[in-house]
Amino acid sequence: MNSILQGIGRIWVPVRNALLSEVLHIGFLALMLWVFNIGIFAVVLANILFYISMGLLNYFSLHSIVGHEQEFKKTFVLPLAAAAVMGVLTFLCNLLLQKTTGSNTLSAIVSIIAAIVVYSLTLLLTGGIEEEDLLPFPGGRRRSPAAAAPASKTFQLL
Numbered sequence: 306m307n308s309i310l311q312g313i314g315r316i317w318v319p320v321r322n323a324l325l326s327e328v329l330h331i332g333f334l335a336l337m338l339w340v341f342n343i344g345i346f347a348v349v350l351a352n353i354l355f356y357i358s359m360g361l362l363n364y365f366s367l368h369s370i371v372g373h374e375q376e377f378k379k380t381f382v383l384p385l386a387a388a389a390v391m392g393v394l395t396f397l398c399n400l401l402l403q404k405t406t407g408s409n410t411l412s413a414i415v416s417i418i419a420a421i422v423v424y425s426l427t428l429l430l431t432g433g434i435e436e437e438d439l440l441p442f443p444g445g446r447r448r449s450p451a452a453a454a455p456a457s458k459t460f461q462l463l
Contacts, residue, residue, distance in 0.1 A: 306367055313371065325362060402416065
């Protein structure tokens with residue numbers, strides 16, 4: 306959304322939002338490090354907070370300037386659900402592979418590939434990605450003979 310705001314001539318809005326987010330980030334980081342003493346996890350949590358606050362501030366700024374309404378379910382809910390499924394299954398895959406093979410490298414590589422497949426399939430099955438979303442990508446307009454038959458617009462889980 307930074308580029309959208311800058312593209313409509315509001316170049317200082319993302320800068321202001323980044324400054325506000327950074328102040329929140331530093332305050333939260335200090336709190337987590339000095340009060341709760343959670344170490345490096347404080348950095349991870351503070352970085353997550355920074356990007357969430359930056360995104361929200363930019364979204365609300367864009368909404369107030371041009372009246373843009375974002376579709377909530379497809380943009381936020383379905384990708385978050387797919388990420389949760391991916392996280393759980395990837396963790397279990399990594400745990401199983403480490404116990405059976407004893408190799409961190411092999412389990413990491415296989416788990417990363419599994420994560421990509423699980424996330425993609427989950428988005429496809431829940432309707433988070435539809436055929437129209439894939440058309441602009443390279444090869445998106447090509448269809449195999451098997452795919453020439455009419456297909457439903459979305460994939461349904463059940």
